[in-house]
Amino acid sequence: MKKLIREDDLARRWYDKLRQEAQKILGDLPCRYRTTGREGVILEESRTVLRRVYLLAFLQRLEGGNRYAQRLWQELDSAARFPDWHPDHFLDTAEMTHAFAIAYDWLYDTWSPEQRAVLAQAIRDKGLKPGLAAYQGAEKFGWWVKSPYNWNQVCNGGLGLGALAVFEACPDLAAKVLQGALQSLPRALAKFAPDGGCYEGPLYWGYATFYHTLFLAGLETALGRGFGLAEAPGYEATGYFPLYVTGPRDRTFNYADADDLIYWTSQMFWLARRFQQPVFAWYARRITKVHPLDLLWFETQALSPREAGLPLDRYFRGVEVATFRSSWDDPQAIFVGFKAGDNRAGHSHLDLGSFILEAQGVRWALDLGGDDYNLAGYFDRNRWDYYRLRAEGHNTLVLNPGSGPDQDPEAAAAIFRFRSGPDLSLAIADLTPAYARQAQRVWRGLSLVSRRQVLIQDEIQAEKPVEVLWALHTAAEVRLSPDNRTAYLSLGGARLAARILSPPEAVFKLLPARPGPLSPHPMGQAENRGVSKLAIHLQEVQDLRLAVELTPLTGEPGPEFLETKITPLAQW
Numbered sequence: 001m002k003k004l005i006r007e008d009d010l011a012r013r014w015y016d017k018l019r020q021e022a023q024k025i026l027g028d029l030p031c032r033y034r035t036t037g038r039e040g041v042i043l044e045e046s047r048t049v050l051r052r053v054y055l056l057a058f059l060q061r062l063e064g065g066n067r068y069a070q071r072l073w074q075e076l077d078s079a080a081r082f083p084d085w086h087p088d089h090f091l092d093t094a095e096m097t098h099a100f101a102i103a104y105d106w107l108y109d110t111w112s113p114e115q116r117a118v119l120a121q122a123i124r125d126k127g128l129k130p131g132l133a134a135y136q137g138a139e140k141f142g143w144w145v146k147s148p149y150n151w152n153q154v155c156n157g158g159l160g161l162g163a164l165a166v167f168e169a170c171p172d173l174a175a176k177v178l179q180g181a182l183q184s185l186p187r188a189l190a191k192f193a194p195d196g197g198c199y200e201g202p203l204y205w206g207y208a209t210f211y212h213t214l215f216l217a218g219l220e221t222a223l224g225r226g227f228g229l230a231e232a233p234g235y236e237a238t239g240y241f242p243l244y245v246t247g248p249r250d251r252t253f254n255y256a257d258a259d260d261l262i263y264w265t266s267q268m269f270w271l272a273r274r275f276q277q278p279v280f281a282w283y284a285r286r287i288t289k290v291h292p293l294d295l296l297w298f299e300t301q302a303l304s305p306r307e308a309g310l311p312l313d314r315y316f317r318g319v320e321v322a323t324f325r326s327s328w329d330d331p332q333a334i335f336v337g338f339k340a341g342d343n344r345a346g347h348s349h350l351d352l353g354s355f356i357l358e359a360q361g362v363r364w365a366l367d368l369g370g371d372d373y374n375l376a377g378y379f380d381r382n383r384w385d386y387y388r389l390r391a392e393g394h395n396t397l398v399l400n401p402g403s404g405p406d407q408d409p410e411a412a413a414a415i416f417r418f419r420s421g422p423d424l425s426l427a428i429a430d431l432t433p434a435y436a437r438q439a440q441r442v443w444r445g446l447s448l449v450s451r452r453q454v455l456i457q458d459e460i461q462a463e464k465p466v467e468v469l470w471a472l473h474t475a476a477e478v479r480l481s482p483d484n485r486t487a488y489l490s491l492g493g494a495r496l497a498a499r500i501l502s503p504p505e506a507v508f509k510l511l512p513a514r515p516g517p518l519s520p521h522p523m524g525q526a527e528n529r530g531v532s533k534l535a536i537h538l539q540e541v542q543d544l545r546l547a548v549e550l551t552p553l554t555g556e557p558g559p560e561f562l563e564t565k566i567t568p569l570a571q572w
Contacts, residue, residue: 001062004298011298014290022055026071030078035086038374042086046095049079053099057106058292069110076103080122087130088141091151094158097127098214101158101165120169123162128170128177131159135180145184149346150200150208152188156181157211164222181215182227188212189232196238197316199345201256202245203263209238210264217270230274234318239271239280243305244314244323245337247358248330250286253323253337255354257347257370260363263289269297279308304328313420313448315427320415322427326451334359334552336454338446340413340429349389350407352434353396353444357454359552360494365395365472368513371526384409385520387528392516397431397458398469399438402518407434417572423450428569438466445569453562454550455501459569462542470536470546472498473513478534484508487534488553495553498534502547502566511535 005015031045031052052075060068079085079096086092104111104119111119134142134155144151160181163174188208191199198205216229229235242262245253251260268284271277281299305328315322320340327333335358343350347370357365371378371388378386384405387393391406398406411433418427426447435442439462447455460468476489476496484507487498500506513528515521536546547566554560 192234197319203258206264266293
């Protein structure tokens with residue numbers, strides 16, 4: 001490690017950043033039992049302890065002395081005295097167990113026998129015992145044991161690391177916890193099949209795979225085997241998911257409850273080494289907030305996607321997400337994300353058919369992301385009342401707007417056609433399940449033409465006339481043409497044109513990014529300042545083909561718009 005830091009410029013810069021952060025921690029007060037949010041969780045404290053453990057233990061091992069260990073002991077002693085690690089919100093427990101496991105293991109020879117006993121007892125009593133109760137179904141907080149989403153991997157991963165750390169101190173309990181984790185994890189791993197995508201979006205991809213990879217690495221280090229976790233369908237390919245859902249300016253296609261960054265990426269180095277994919281290491285080297293594991297798993301061999309010969313487009317089956325781009329290397333490139341998917345998935349929104357568009361360094365069509373998790377009923381009864389979670393808050397369709405959910409919350413939709421080529425790339429999704437009460441057939445197609453122009457085409461067939469609302473959310477300034485059939489978007493000196501190609505009666509209107517007149521208006525939700533909604537509103541629709549062309553305007557000589565012939569989606 002010292003040799004790497006000495007000889008590699010990036011590793012040295014990262015080490016300097018970690019050291020600067022650690023110096024600040026030396027003067028900070030230790031954590032305290034402090035709850036936040038509507039549920040009264042201690043997750044913020046658990047994550048603070050975890051970050052401090054990694055930093056201080058890492059530097060203690062590299063630099064020696066005693067100041068890092070002394071400060072770390074203050075942190076651990078304080079957390080060990082907590083009345084509990086809040087198992088009612090088990091992420092809190094899992095992350096704190098993870099922290100204590102790393103501290104116990106990495107600095108085992110640094111701690112006195114008395115200190116080791118304190119750490120082991122805390123892991124046992126506040127981590128593993130509640131974990132075993134969860135596996136045995138004795139506590140309602142153990143719902144995550146049967147969940148297929150990120151809680152499963154985080155909770156099992158944190159507990160698994162704790163069990164591995166103290167296996168010699170409490171072998172019976174640790175063995176039972178490890179057995180419970182290994183029996184529970186396949187439920188979550190199945191959701192990554194077949195292509196490694198994540199139903200919960202890129203942010204939760206990072207959270208889930210970080211913990212999965214840590215636990216797998218711990219199993220292989222401590223027990224010499226990974227119990228099949230590395231062979232789970234989709235896991236070998238999962239490193240491609242962040243590569244493809246990240247745009248030219250390192251912002252992701254942030255569907256579901258996510259902003260447009262991934263905060264956990266160290267696992268990409270581990271995946272690069274394990275599966276001999278230097279392109280994964282290229283992605284990991286682009287991070288902005290370094291983690292000690294980035295240096296421990298650091299790979300000097302890295303290839304860009306272009307150097308690795310990766311296609312510009314990719315379709316992730318299962319999660320039903322497709323992305324397209326005009327270049328891997330150009331920060332001004334066109335980048336498009338398009339999704340169908342499953343409205344029942346963890347952290348999902350009613351966003352089947354939604355898309356984002358980036359070009360010239362601007363996110364023209366954006367996803368607003370999630371709202372405040374502390375809003376009343378955010379994860380249960382009121383979820384589909386909040387604008388950002390409804391179809392009307394996304395770049396998709398609403399049929400017959402009203403006060404109820406504006407897509408079927410139980411619907412799952414598939415991309416049934418995908419093509420990638422130099423002159424034409426496309427995806428078509430059958431969105432009928434999302435609107436089955438309003439229409440007989442709803443298809444949406446998205447194409448990238450000549451790597452410079454995007455076409456969004458919708459086809460709706462209904463027995464009874466329906467009202468249709470088409471939307472594109474943008475932070476750009478919008479100017480409409482005199483006939484309202486072309487919209488000119490401008491932001492930061494860049495420009496984009498949106499043109500309605502079909503039907504002839506359709507026109508654009510500019511709306512605020514807030515609930516419609518018939519929609520719920522719950523208190524406290526985000527106001528979406530600085531964002532407007534470019535919309536098309538059609539009444540009495542039974543047989544509709546709605547086509548909108550999106551073209552970045554470069555100002556270069558020659559025609560700005562390509563000739564576009566509208567053909568039925570069945571003929572695409």
